Amino acid sequence: MTVTSLPRTAGATAPRRRRSRIVLARLGGGLAVLLPIVLISTFISYSLGALSNSDPAATILGQDAATPAAVARLNRALGLNHPLIVQYWNWLTQALHGNLGRSYFSQIPVAQSIGQRLPVDLSIAVLAIILAVIIGGGAGTLAAVYRGSWFDRGVTLACSAASTLPAFVVGIILVVLFAVTAHLLPANGYVGPSTSVPQWLAHIILPALALSLAVSADVARQLRTSLVEVLEQNYIVGAKVRGLPYRRVLVRHALRNAAGPALTILGNDFPLMLAGAVAAEAVFSLPGLGQLLLESAQTRDIPVVQGLLLVVSSFVIVVNLIVNVTLNWLYRTDDGIGT
Amino acid sequence: MSRTELWESRPLRSKPPESKPRDSKPRKRKGRTLLRMPSVWIALAILLGVAVLTVFGSTLAPQNPLTINANALFQGPGAHHLLGTDYLGRDVLSRLMAGTRLSVLTALEAVGIGLVLGTIPGVATVFLGRGFDFAANRVTDALMTLPYIFFAVAVTAALGNGLVQAMVPVGILLAPFFFRITRAATLEHARAQYVEAAELMGASKLHVVRVHVLRKVLPTIAVTTASMTAAALLAVSFLTFLGIGVQPPAPTWGGVLSSDLDYLNQAPWAPFIPGLLIAVTVGALNALADAFRDRRTPGMLAVPEPLIRTHSTLEPADDDRQSQVA
Numbered sequence: 001m002t003v004t005s006l007p008r009t010a011g012a013t014a015p016r017r018r019r020s021r022i023v024l025a026r027l028g029g030g031l032a033v034l035l036p037i038v039l040i041s042t043f044i045s046y047s048l049g050a051l052s053n054s055d056p057a058a059t060i061l062g063q064d065a066a067t068p069a070a071v072a073r074l075n076r077a078l079g080l081n082h083p084l085i086v087q088y089w090n091w092l093t094q095a096l097h098g099n100l101g102r103s104y105f106s107q108i109p110v111a112q113s114i115g116q117r118l119p120v121d122l123s124i125a126v127l128a129i130i131l132a133v134i135i136g137g138g139a140g141t142l143a144a145v146y147r148g149s150w151f152d153r154g155v156t157l158a159c160s161a162a163s164t165l166p167a168f169v170v171g172i173i174l175v176v177l178f179a180v181t182a183h184l185l186p187a188n189g190y191v192g193p194s195t196s197v198p199q200w201l202a203h204i205i206l207p208a209l210a211l212s213l214a215v216s217a218d219v220a221r222q223l224r225t226s227l228v229e230v231l232e233q234n235y236i237v238g239a240k241v242r243g244l245p246y247r248r249v250l251v252r253h254a255l256r257n258a259a260g261p262a263l264t265i266l267g268n269d270f271p272l273m274l275a276g277a278v279a280a281e282a283v284f285s286l287p288g289l290g291q292l293l294l295e296s297a298q299t300r301d302i303p304v305v306q307g308l309l310l311v312v313s314s315f316v317i318v319v320n321l322i323v324n325v326t327l328n329w330l331y332r333t334d335d336g337i338g339t
Numbered sequence: 340m341s342r343t344e345l346w347e348s349r350p351l352r353s354k355p356p357e358s359k360p361r362d363s364k365p366r367k368r369k370g371r372t373l374l375r376m377p378s379v380w381i382a383l384a385i386l387l388g389v390a391v392l393t394v395f396g397s398t399l400a401p402q403n404p405l406t407i408n409a410n411a412l413f414q415g416p417g418a419h420h421l422l423g424t425d426y427l428g429r430d431v432l433s434r435l436m437a438g439t440r441l442s443v444l445t446a447l448e449a450v451g452i453g454l455v456l457g458t459i460p461g462v463a464t465v466f467l468g469r470g471f472d473f474a475a476n477r478v479t480d481a482l483m484t485l486p487y488i489f490f491a492v493a494v495t496a497a498l499g500n501g502l503v504q505a506m507v508p509v510g511i512l513l514a515p516f517f518f519r520i521t522r523a524a525t526l527e528h529a530r531a532q533y534v535e536a537a538e539l540m541g542a543s544k545l546h547v548v549r550v551h552v553l554r555k556v557l558p559t560i561a562v563t564t565a566s567m568t569a570a571a572l573l574a575v576s577f578l579t580f581l582g583i584g585v586q587p588p589a590p591t592w593g594g595v596l597s598s599d600l601d602y603l604n605q606a607p608w609a610p611f612i613p614g615l616l617i618a619v620t621v622g623a624l625n626a627l628a629d630a631f632r633d634r635r636t637p638g639m640l641a642v643p644e645p646l647i648r649t650h651s652t653l654e655p656a657d658d659d660r661q662s663q664v665a
Contacts, residue, residue: 041481041482172596270646271486279577297495297496316483
């Protein structure tokens, strides 16, 4: 790192050697925390299969062909004769290479059937996050700026109401309003973006709206609380006194410092959004991961269930890592390390 | 509008009438202000109603929830069927009343599991040293990355289709919330000076936990229990909505909703009834939790803790910050 890339307030920075040591310690500490999380959550996901009292070999072979010799041969082929911890390790290393095994019934690779359905949930979830940021962020900011007004009270009331309504109820209400009564949008089905982008949007907007509502409420509530607090700080008053335009003060000074809790809640609510996506799939009959999960749970297709749990919890971890990195960037200090 | 006006618009913070004599017992007065809030009254009334339905629901039901009547399909709310009939002509009110018990009891099952698995390590971790604390926190973080619906459905794949089985993982996944809140609250009190003084006087750890810590932590646990019960009820109705763990004719809240979904063209108003029932019950629990929390930290919304704490737990200074939040 060259001297020119240091922040302008170089006098306040730590010596370079100490800085790199702090950064390394942070990275090491982060890994020390993250690695156990990944290992534990994947182990829980995998060991569900071992909990199962079903006999996969007998299921695959069928009643007639399941002679003890055939069962033993198949168990060896599937690697089920090893101890659980060895099975888990083989599964995890294979998963890191993109191989999640094959379905017991259809013999289709698990990674393939998950890959086919992932775009559905991904489009709904991403659109829902965008909607939650727009709706929740907008409502929270306006409520804080006009605090005490009728708008503020309306937002508070709407947030309380929205957080009691589960995504599947909201979804059904949206179907009744926009599809059954008004015939504005399709009530079910999915069209890929490669076929037709407007059709794709029309099919995912209602599900995304359904699962973004509760998250929007959480975001709005957190943002309002922290923004009200920040707006009363001296530096905001100072910036206003110095004649900076209000919009600039609000965005550059206030929102940047108040966004932390709202961002955190967005990451915390991500598992909730995935649950909402399952609900949305059921309400709008979309061919997504939730449907795959329900089907494979009914048929006890353990490799598919394990693969789904792995993919879903990886998504939660990645999204929350992004949130943490963004939080560090938001709260960065002059020495460039962050809190 | 000025801040003072806002201040006075809240019933909780309105000044007590001056003619009243000063109360000598502050704790008693606190309880009374809580009961004076209309939202608490309404919430308690709703929860009492749900409790009655849980115990007597199937006996109080005006009609048999399973009786099929081909002459009365998709009837709107009326004198004979107060909340109308479904696609088989079954009485919706009776089905909802009879379905209350399973929904509420399985929700309580999950909360009970979470309460036990979360609070006991939460209190213990403060006294068992850094190694246990680190391990317990990593397990907590790992559990928080597993979405409960996926986990619950996956467990039914392993253990068989049943609501009681399905709610065990939900309870396990509620435990991290209990754990974190109990741990933060315990830390706050375990490091207080009077606890130090008690320890210096020779009090055992068990005595400190029982007398000094547990009593202070219980209100926090109560608030969490209320909001977690709300979450568990949502989980139950969601699972029954997906058809997990219920044999078809048996009535449940989520099941009524999901059968309404297939006949939206015939009866678009039907899903609003079970939807409203779920929302009102969940809302009552949340309102109760909010009222308790608001009394302890007026007007404050707790700063949320990130799901995965990349380095906060490695810095002891952070423990103090967390305990202030809780």
